[in-house]
Amino acid sequence: MILQALCDYYERAGLAPLGWEFKEIPFLIVIDRNGKFISLEDMRESGAKKARAKSILVPKAEIRSGKNAWERPNLLWDHYGFVLATPKEETDDAQTMALKQNGVFINRIRQIYSDIGESPELTALLNFYDSQQAKEVIKHPVWNDCVKIKGCNLTFRLADSPNLMLHGAEIQNYVSSKADCASNGNAEIESSTNGRQGVCLITGCFSEIERLHPSIAGVNEKPAPFAAVNNLENPAFSSFGKKQGFNFPISKVAAFRYATSLNHLLIRDHHQRIQVGDASTVFWSEKHTDLEDSFADLFDEPPKDDPAKQTRAIEALFKAPQSGALSDEGGNTRFYVLGLAPNAARISVRFWQVGTVAEMSARIRQHFEDLEIVHASYEKPYLSLFRLLVATAIQGKSENIPPNLAGEFMRAILAGLPYPQTLLQAAVRRIRAEREVNYPRAALIKACLNRQARYSPSQEKEIAVSLDDSNTNPGYRIGRLFAALEKIQEEAVNPGATIRDRFYGAASSTPVTVFSNLMKLKNHHLAKLEEGRKRYFEKLIGQIMSDINDFPAHLSLADQGRFAIGYYHQRQAFFTKSEPTSTTQGA
Known part of the structure; x- marks a missing residue:
């Protein structure tokens, strides 16, 4: 049901076309048509707390997992390990990995160049790498901001063009051809070593099944799959000999649609x-x-x-x-x-x-x-x-x-x-x-x-918005009484710490242990008040106590909550413009 609803949202919202997705790209490497490095452009926008990267339409990220993840570079964009051979950590292993990542990133560009033929963007990009211009990027003053972002994504732009290289006509046609759909729009025709066919649980069509589902960003610290089964570590999850995504057959196109929808909704600061x-x-x-x-x-x-x-x-x-x-x-x-x-x-x-x-x-x-x-x-x-x-x-x-x-x-x-x-x-x-x-x-x-x-069946009446004299619940009444005793103390001696600071915990959970002493203390405080205020508080306490026969030995959690509300209601009533002796509101 969840995946079906997400796929339907993809159709309604007109999200990224098949083969594409939106990714945050904080920085652009700007080069000229000869491949010479020109600038490192900061694409982030100022936010309330910190600068935020723009989300840009890019070719869909490769699904990478395991020790051979470095073999799958993204098309014309990726993190600085792939793009510039810059390691995430200053260790020999990390440096070796970054060089391997950069090598396959460049090889993929060469492969695309041989597939689509002459392209000014790809020609400039290959010249950039062949002339070792990548080393100039890390000398740019903006580079320090870039490298502070772990796994910062980068892509390219020609200096004389406002468009990104990956938005060039030849590149777009190449990506679209790789994500071409059958006439019924339900199957992605793409070469795959795992091209198993089956009935998709979402579309109901016979299609190529996705083995590893796309990752979802914005929930975990790192992108993680929404639907995945690791049969290598948990063989009990296998069903009829089927592993990973083949346990729950979802077609490639349906997996793309639900993942694109969810990634779109999870964009930071998204209004949904x-x-x-x-x-x-x-x-x-x-x-x-x-x-x-x-x-x-x-x-x-x-x-x-x-x-x-x-x-x-x-x-x-x-x-x-x-x-x-x-x-x-x-x-x-x-x-x-x-x-x-x-x-x-x-x-x-x-x-x-x-x-x-x-x-x-x-x-x-x-x-x-x-x-x-x-x-x-x-x-x-x-x-x-x-x-x-x-x-x-x-x-x-x-x-x-x-x-x-x-x-x-x-x-x-x-x-x-x-x-x-x-x-x-x-x-x-x-x-x-x-x-x-x-x-x-x-x-x-x-x-x-x-x-x-x-x-749930209960004899208790619902709690009113404000002070309710008709509420006879012991917890509520004792909470009101505690507020009245505190108010008397404040007016009599204006202490630095009131009875609330010393006795709230015991008064709200085991009233019998403290209220006899508090009532005696109240008499000393009343003696210090003017006659008018004294009569007012005596009348108020008499009205509150009218339905209290004995102080309970223990209050349940619910009655501890009612104690808090009674206390709060009575305190609010004390601070209204007119201080009435009683205010009653129905539930």
């Missing part, structure tokens, strides 16, 4: 990709839809130069049912979301979610409704996935987001399921460790508990 934790998420629809354009804005951090971008996208999503944006025509279009994560030398699927645009939109709206909670006016009305997940991470760093959590969270959102229990655990754990119930954590806990209550 978001990165949360270690999960790379890509999305697309059967045909172009508004959700395809706005999906990243709904979940990703807004850019610094347009901080309201996410807010606009979410507001448009909430208005969509009224505006008719989700009409039958667009709303019934199928929408796909694929979550990928690195896994050794392979790529693993974290989640795969399929639904109509209308279904996905409704579930995303529900997600933001579940997150809604009272907050300060200066805080953002909506929270991105990144902001929610780092709120559960140690030191608030993205690298500390627990593995798998981002994928499980996104899957729950898109499937309309309860959020993973590990998300609630992580949020409660961070609050206890840091003794801070902030906006993202409170919103996350509220959403986790409400979805849990909605999808």
Whole structure:
């Protein structure tokens, strides 16, 4: 299903033609028609954090693996080991390998020259190598920037032409002839030592089967295949004597199409990709839809130069049912979301979610409704996935987001399921460790508990957006009480460290161990307040305590979450312009 949907996207999006693909090429070697080196041109574009290479249409990369990978150079582009005999490491073995790579790279150019005949681009290129001009490249001042990029890709341009050499007419015709298709458009006619025929699982046509599938970039540190079986190390994966790609017959053309689609979607900063934790998420629809354009804005951090971008996208999503944006025509279009994560030398699927645009939109709206909670006016009305997940991470760093959590969270959102229990655990754990119930954590806990209550039999009512006097849950009430006791302490003595800093962990998990002492301490603090404030707090505490018979010996994880929400709601109520004795909002 995944590969089929990716192949369909290839047809819809009009991606790179057969035999070609887009690759990031940071630098161009510029030579004249006699092969003399002119310049090393930096093709990178300035980004928010660092310069980024342009993606350029190039002949499809060779599939390289194993100890003989050096024997398969790419056509007129490759990393500096192949192009300039420059090793990746300063070792004798690396230098020997770079010389071998460069030798086969030059030999392939000679072979193409003999195949297609006279070509000004190839003539200049062979002169460049024959006259040892490659040594001049490493003397150029820009070379230091190039060699800092491990495995930096390079290609060539003639000084008197704006076009790359590999875009020359003769080269394009050569590549196209190698990737020529049969009249039905389902089989790539190409000489191959492994030219086994079979029925393709994607197209259903009898075609030449791909033995080694193309690599996918943008998930692992190094490009890795999306579909692969290593029978040499794991012979149990063999089926009826078939090895590698012949276990799951995919035609060459179908493999090219799905890999081209996935590589296209995984391009950095692509508008159909978001990165949360270690999960790379890509999305697309059967045909172009508004959700395809706005999906990243709904979940990703807004850019610094347009901080309201996410807010606009979410507001448009909430208005969509009224505006008719989700009409039958667009709303019934199928929408796909694929979550990928690195896994050794392979790529693993974290989640795969399929639904109509209308279904996905409704579930995303529900997600933001579940997150809604009272907050300060200066805080953002909506929270991105990144902001929610780092709120559960140690030191608030993205690298500390627990593995798998981002994928499980996104899957729950898109499937309309309860959020993973590990998300609630992580949020409660961070609050206890840091003794801070902030906006993202409170919103996350509220959403986790409400979805849990909605999808499983429970007597607990859903948590309201703001302070709810009618909520009699012990955890919620005790959390409110703890906030009131802290506020009394702050107004009475203005301490450097409040009871939250000293007692939050015990108060939220084993209330009976601390609250008797806190209630006694409260009496000393009340005695220091003005009469009006004293009466206000006594009345408030009486109202909160009215449904508390005894302090529990232990609070469950869910009630620890309700404790945090009760504390947060009461603190927010204290800091509103009008400080009411009670504010009630339904769920």
